[in-house]
Amino acid sequence: MNAPKRTTVGIVGAGPAGLLLARLLHQAGVDCVVLETRDRPYVEQRQRAGVLEQSTVDVLRASGAGERLEREGLPHDGIELSWSGRRHRIDFPKLTGGKRVWVYAQTEVVKDLIKLQLADGAPLLFQATATGVTGADTASPTIHYTYEGEDRTLTCDYVVGCDGYHGVARQAIPESALTTYERVYPFSWFGILADVPPSSDELIYAHSPRGFALLSMRSHTVSRLYLQVPNGTDPNAWTDEQIWDELDARFAVDADWKLQRGPITQRAVLPLRSSVTEPMRWGRVLLAGDAAHIVPPTGAKGLNLAAADVTVLARAFIELHTTGDDSALAAYSDTCLRRVWRAEHFSYFMTSTLHSDPDQTAFDARLQLSQLDRIASSPHAAAELAENYVGVAL
Numbered sequence: 004m005n006a007p008k009r010t011t012v013g014i015v016g017a018g019p020a021g022l023l024l025a026r027l028l029h030q031a032g033v034d035c036v037v038l039e040t041r042d043r044p045y046v047e048q049r050q051r052a053g054v055l056e057q058s059t060v061d062v063l064r065a066s067g068a069g070e071r072l073e074r075e076g077l078p079h080d081g082i083e084l085s086w087s088g089r090r091h092r093i094d095f096p097k098l099t100g101g102k103r104v105w106v107y108a109q110t111e112v113v114k115d116l117i118k119l120q121l122a123d124g125a126p127l128l129f130q131a132t133a134t135g136v137t138g139a140d141t142a143s144p145t146i147h148y149t150y151e152g153e154d155r156t157l158t159c160d161y162v163v164g165c166d167g168y169h170g171v172a173r174q175a176i177p178e179s180a181l182t183t184y185e186r187v188y189p190f191s192w193f194g195i196l197a198d199v200p201p202s203s204d205e206l207i208y209a210h211s212p213r214g215f216a217l218l219s220m221r222s223h224t225v226s227r228l229y230l231q232v233p234n235g236t237d238p239n240a241w242t243d244e245q246i247w248d249e250l251d252a253r254f255a256v257d258a259d260w261k262l263q264r265g266p267i268t269q270r271a272v273l274p275l276r277s278s279v280t281e282p283m284r285w286g287r288v289l290l291a292g293d294a295a296h297i298v299p300p301t302g303a304k305g306l307n308l309a310a311a312d313v314t315v316l317a318r319a320f321i322e323l324h325t326t327g328d329d330s331a332l333a334a335y336s337d338t339c340l341r342r343v344w345r346a347e348h349f350s351y352f353m354t355s356t357l358h359s360d361p362d363q364t365a366f367d368a369r370l371q372l373s374q375l376d377r378i379a380s381s382p383h384a385a386a387e388l389a390e391n392y393v394g395v396a397l
């Protein structure tokens with residue numbers, strides 16, 4: 004692919020945020036270019052999120068990437084919470100006036116968007132590494148990048164950093180202009196993929212004195228499971244049998260239910276973090292998705308927030324392009340941050356209610372159990388969880 008030198012919107016990063024933004028802009032006739040440091044197979048195979056809110060499904064459909072999602076995505080009308088040997092189902096449609104979520108892996112969302120973009124879309128360059136962004140406070144910010152062994156520049160009207168938590172776009176903004184709010188958790192998630200049909204039709208979020216566990220899925224034949232583990236755990240230090248035994252212990256219920264085992268095909272440990280950088284715009288550099296905020300995965304919000312950010316941003320660019328009105332662009336950061344902070348709170352709430360903090364006291368553990376009991380006994384408490392899980396309209 005020829006390396007472009009000039010565009011209207013320069014996008015750093017081809018994760019879900021960058022790819023969806025490029026798609027929405029291209030459809031509306033706004034010129035853009037996406038630069039991605041990794042190669043295509045790496046981006047398409049990176050195991051991550053699994054749960055999509057209805058609003059994310061709606062924007063993917065509108066972007067033209069809904070066809071396979073409609074065929075293969077699994078609609079989910081509830082989740083199960085598990086603690087003290089019992090389970091409680093959260094019924095989404097009943098508690099939220101008919102809403103539900105979809106299980107469709109981020110890997111598949113990314114594959115669908117890349118396929119569309121390469122067939123009919125704006126330029127997307129793989130193995131193109133942004134090394135810095137200059138001129139954030141000028142009318143033509145510039146992305147400096149390397150591609151095919153050469154240093155290059157892409158001059159833009161606007162630059163959008165969709166380059167994740169370790170991205171470079173944020174560094175274009177003076178440190179004094181940004182505030183980062185952050186919380187690091189004293190535990191990580193050990194995630195596995197296993198070739199075995201999911202042992203439950205719905206996701207199970209389990210609280211246990213041994214730590215949190217989550218049962219999720221990728222399809223009718225592939226399970227995705229997570230265990231809370233200490234930070235710094237080596238995933239290869241566990242045998243398959245140890246993993247399944249620990250999952251068994253954490254999902255144990257006083258009922259006739261058994262976790263099915265199968266070959267483990269992938270394993271990884273990921274640290275948990277909450278983080279928000281404000282504002283999400285400075286001059287002509289804007290941040291979207293994980294580049295601006297991180298949530299611990301317990302609330303299943305990261306990918307959905309990324310999709311919500313770029314939906315707001317695409318509308319703002321399209322308004323500017325068609326009418327010359329930049330008020331939506333000026334409001335971008337404030338508009339997004341309301342949703343971001345709601346998701347931060349929910350993700351923190353789910354994490355702190357379901358995990359065992361190594362420093363927690365017996366008193367703290369009793370508070371968690373009381374909270375879970377409250378959710379199981381009060382439709383108001385259950386509705387609060389359900390509304391946040393399916394996505395709050397903001």
Ligand code: RFL
Nearest residue numbers: 016018019020040052053133167292293303304305306307
């Ligand atoms: P991404 O996906 O990190 O993409 C950023 C892209 O930028 C590229 N990049 C660069 N490119 C060029 N030059 C540079 N200098 C660059 N630096 C970086 C990177 O290679 C990459 O391709 O960010 P984006 O697009 O904002 O998307 C965010 C989501 O990926 C993330 O929030 C979710 O995966 C979080 N998440 C979940 N979210 C949900 O909504 N529901 C879930 O169920 C859910 N489960 C999860 C998750 C995240 C997890 N992990 C691994 C953190 C489960 C897990 C295990």
Ligand code: PHB
Nearest residue numbers: 052053219300301302303
């Ligand atoms: C997943 O399927 O990877 C998944 C599902 C729900 C979460 C986090 C991850 O809260």
